[in-house]
Amino acid sequence: MNVEEALIRNGFSFTKDKNGNLWLDVKSEDVTKVLTELKTIGLNFLSCVSGVDCLDKGFCLIYHLLSLEDYNIVVNVKTYIGREDPRISSVSSIFKVAELYEREVFDLLGIKFIGHPNLKRILLPEDVPEDYHPLRKM
Amino acid sequence: MSSVPLGPLHPAFKEPINFKLKLEGEFVTDAEVRIGYTHRGIEKLGEKKTWIQFIFISEKICGICSSSHQGCYVQGVERLTGIVPEKRGIYIRTLTWELERMHSHLLWLGVLMHEIGIETMFMYTWRDRERVLDILEKLGGRRVAYSAITYGGARRDLSDSLIQQIIRLSDFILERSKFYENFILNDKRFLARTKGIGTLAKAEAEELSVVGPVARASGIPIDVRKTGYAAYYEAPFEVVVEKEGDVNAGALVRAKELEVSANIIKWIVKNLPQGKINVEVAPFSKLPEGETISRVEAPRGELFYYLKSNGSTNLERIKIRTPTLANIQAVAHTLKGHYLADVPVIAAGIDPCMGCMDRVVTLNEKGKKKVMTETELIDYGIKWYEKG
Numbered sequence: 001m002n003v004e005e006a007l008i009r010n011g012f013s014f015t016k017d018k019n020g021n022l023w024l025d026v027k028s029e030d031v032t033k034v035l036t037e038l039k040t041i042g043l044n045f046l047s048c049v050s051g052v053d054c055l056d057k058g059f060c061l062i063y064h065l066l067s068l069e070d071y072n073i074v075v076n077v078k079t080y081i082g083r084e085d086p087r088i089s090s091v092s093s094i095f096k097v098a099e100l101y102e103r104e105v106f107d108l109l110g111i112k113f114i115g116h117p118n119l120k121r122i123l124l125p126e127d128v129p130e131d132y133h134p135l136r137k138m
Numbered sequence: 139m140s141s142v143p144l145g146p147l148h149p150a151f152k153e154p155i156n157f158k159l160k161l162e163g164e165f166v167t168d169a170e171v172r173i174g175y176t177h178r179g180i181e182k183l184g185e186k187k188t189w190i191q192f193i194f195i196s197e198k199i200c201g202i203c204s205s206s207h208q209g210c211y212v213q214g215v216e217r218l219t220g221i222v223p224e225k226r227g228i229y230i231r232t233l234t235w236e237l238e239r240m241h242s243h244l245l246w247l248g249v250l251m252h253e254i255g256i257e258t259m260f261m262y263t264w265r266d267r268e269r270v271l272d273i274l275e276k277l278g279g280r281r282v283a284y285s286a287i288t289y290g291g292a293r294r295d296l297s298d299s300l301i302q303q304i305i306r307l308s309d310f311i312l313e314r315s316k317f318y319e320n321f322i323l324n325d326k327r328f329l330a331r332t333k334g335i336g337t338l339a340k341a342e343a344e345e346l347s348v349v350g351p352v353a354r355a356s357g358i359p360i361d362v363r364k365t366g367y368a369a370y371y372e373a374p375f376e377v378v379v380e381k382e383g384d385v386n387a388g389a390l391v392r393a394k395e396l397e398v399s400a401n402i403i404k405w406i407v408k409n410l411p412q413g414k415i416n417v418e419v420a421p422f423s424k425l426p427e428g429e430t431i432s433r434v435e436a437p438r439g440e441l442f443y444y445l446k447s448n449g450s451t452n453l454e455r456i457k458i459r460t461p462t463l464a465n466i467q468a469v470a471h472t473l474k475g476h477y478l479a480d481v482p483v484i485a486a487g488i489d490p491c492m493g494c495m496d497r498v499v500t501l502n503e504k505g506k507k508k509v510m511t512e513t514e515l516i517d518y519g520i521k522w523y524e525k526g
């Protein structure tokens with residue numbers, strides 16, 4: 001399948017970087033909807049969920065998606081969440097592997113995933129203070 | 139119904155991991171994985187060090203696939219700066235990756251045989267692996283973290299005598315991989331312990347987003363090498379795929395990949411271009427602002443790096459997703475319905491690497507505890523030793 005054509009056909013706007021990977025910006029409320037749509041058009045493989053502390057801009061979450069038929073192009077879905085009580089709905093019902101990746105983001109950045117079946121620390125010990133998240137910058 | 143904790147320290151696991159198993163008699167009905175026992179804070183460390191310093195930290199993430207990590211990181215940085223690496227350097231880099239894949243697969247075969255109890259095969263595979271390690275030592279200077287890769291190419295050049303040794307090694311591995319394949323397909327004890335054990339069907343594998351040899355053993359033909367990074371866009375090779383999805387298929391995939399790696403290595407040394415091997419760079423040069431992703435096929439599967447730079451000497455964020463993290467859920471899934479005695483074999487079946495999986499984070503304490511600077515910490519350490 002051609003990822004770019006499939007995205008254009010379904011009305012997604014994206015930018016392409018010089019390595020051929022595609023970047024989509026979405027609102028944090030729409031992430032579940034967009035990822036469900038992307039999965040139905042063939043991007044059926046979640047490669048990674050990256051969380052970044054962008055200081056004043058809040059937290060940035062990036063979902064890196066792939067298609068098993070076209071393993072070359074990574075589609076990066078990017079969203080921003082506010083600093084105050086960061087929350088976003090979980091995508092673990094769409095991609096099962098997201099369970100682990102979201103737990104890691106929760107552990108290191110303290111972003112709460114609503115609807116996650118088992119949201120607790122994964123890398124740090126369980127007795128680390130609840131409000132302590134090492135990759136936060138302020 | 140009983141609950142059995144397995145690990146974090148258990149003779150069956152070579153690295154710390156914990157499984158909470160629910161048993162119904164001898165059968166596992168539910169399994170939960172707990173990881174994080176070798177968490178070291180490398181992602182946080184990456185924010186504190188300059189991007190050149192991190193080249194050498196990145197290979198300490200994993201003791202087995204060290205150059206995959208280093209290569210993936212360097213490839214990402216090269217994409218940020220937009221530099222075209224030297225062709226000879228790229229070929230040597232690819233050669234290192236393939237040698238590493240051979241040593242990793244041999245190591246894994248040995249560990250699997252050891253878990254089953256076939257100690258003779260364990261000795262055979264590790265003996266063969268020693269020969270690969272000898273070559274890697276000559277290539278980089280060390281047996282494990284060889285630092286063979288650097289910005290713009292490779293750190294050390296190949297000599298003619300080393301090339302001859304590499305060719306001899308490839309021939310040796312080609313011959314041995316036939317022996318291993320034969321063993322995996324025909325040995326009765328091995329078949330009894332692996333055939334139909336830990337089966338991951340294709341649909342399940344797709345749903346769980348597994349990567350690397352685990353996916354290929356389940357019939358999903360994915361291999362990042364086929365996307366054509368480094369020298370793989372020229373090197374001819376086939377992706378090895380099996381259908382069964384059990385531990386036996388996994389072993390067969392890896393044994394056949396030994397052969398593929400040996401052939402790629404022979405092709406590389408035959409077609410090695412002349413010229414410079416790397417690009418010089420000023421020690422405190424700044425990276426341009428931007429973000430990028432980098433992927434390589436590590437021995438265990440797709441290794442994923444996300445790099446973000448804010449225009450300074452340090453990277454703002456280095457996110458690492460290792461293949462074991464993607465595959466570990468498949469273990470918990472496939473354990474269900476198997477005997478307790480098969481747990482070590484299934485867990486070993488995905489080639490787990492806990493050092494890779496856990497990585498990340500030095501503590502920057504808030505609240506009660508004090509934050510120490512480096513000199514304060516050294517002084518504290520000296521005083522502590524003088525006291526005792």
